[in-house]
Amino acid sequence: MRISARADYAVRAALQLAASAEAAPVKAEAIAAAQDIPHKFLEGILNELRRAGLVVSRRGGNGGYRLAGPAASISIADVIRAVDGPLVSVRGVRPPDLAYTGPAESLLPLWIALRSNVREILEGVSLADVAGAELPRGVLALTEPPSAWTNP
Numbered sequence: 001m002r003i004s005a006r007a008d009y010a011v012r013a014a015l016q017l018a019a020s021a022e023a024a025p026v027k028a029e030a031i032a033a034a035q036d037i038p039h040k041f042l043e044g045i046l047n048e049l050r051r052a053g054l055v056v057s058r059r060g061g062n063g064g065y066r067l068a069g070p071a072a073s074i075s076i077a078d079v080i081r082a083v084d085g086p087l088v089s090v091r092g093v094r095p096p097d098l099a100y101t102g103p104a105e106s107l108l109p110l111w112i113a114l115r116s117n118v119r120e121i122l123e124g125v126s127l128a129d130v131a132g133a134e135l136p137r138g139v140l141a142l143t144e145p146p147s148a149w150t151n152p
Helices: 005-019 028-035 039-051 076-084 107-123 127-131 137-142
Strands: 055-058 064-067
Touching: 005 028, 005 039, 005 064, 005 076, 005 127, 028 039, 028 064, 039 055, 039 076, 076 107, 076 127
Parallel strands: none
Antiparallel strands: 055 064
């Protein structure tokens, strides 16, 4: 699985909003500067997050962006899906829509298992968890083996 630049930027922007949830709306320029995201690219991402109902925007001098709901109710998966679509696809096709034959037939349950694990992790971690540096215990356990940090 690859995390696109668009998804990475979207999650980082949402985390920036989560960290300033109690403050006034945050301007796109401030998010871009704080997270080192190209401003024009960020504007498009924020619009996608707004269309998905994850952020709200307000125009004017006191305008900007804020999360549409509590950071604890928005998962990392929600943000990624808003900008990239399905979490796991094969050649752009969702795993349940695939069919294989012969020796490749058991690929389908493998892709479904992969999707299930990705969902479990990304749907189980909220913006509040990451912004508060309180990742779920199960997620942290996956980072404990040294092999998790190395390239194969």
